[in-house]
Amino acid sequence: MFRVLVIFAAFSTQQALATCLSYTSAGTTIGGVLEQHTFPGRPNFEDIRAGDEPETGFYLSLATPVCISGSTSAQDAPPLNGVTSVQLVLNHGGYEALRPFLGKFISVKGVLFAAHTGHHHAPLLMQEPSLVTGK
Secondary structure (H helix, E strand, O other): OHHHHHHHHHHHHHHHHHOOEEOOOOOEEEEEEEEEEEEEOOOOOOOHHHOOOEEEEEEEEEEEEEEEEOOOOOOOOOOEEEEEEEEEEOOHHHHHHHHHHOOOEEEEEEEEEEOOOOOOOOOEEEEEEEEEEEO
16 A cells, blocks of 8 residues: 555656746746736845835736746756746836736746846746737
């Protein structure tokens, strides 16, 4: 009985990893509600009222949590589970193009990477996102 459970657990883990998103994909499409959030930035990344600069950005709020396959030995590409928020890395034109979709469900395509600085306010980020669909 124990062996059956171990085999089932191993199969389930492999199956779950097969459905996870990947950092190495040239372009991954994800969908969610586009939201704008402000977080404290420099110098302490703790409290805007105490003098930290506000950092306002666009985020996708995912209806269904996603996982990201990665490597536990790769600091910039760790495996992630239960991700429900993705920070979009945008230039001025990107913000202007997506602003009409705030509060709406959209799909974007881009390259994923893991948070690794104080300016990253979600566990997962997408660089160079392009709008696939917007409602």
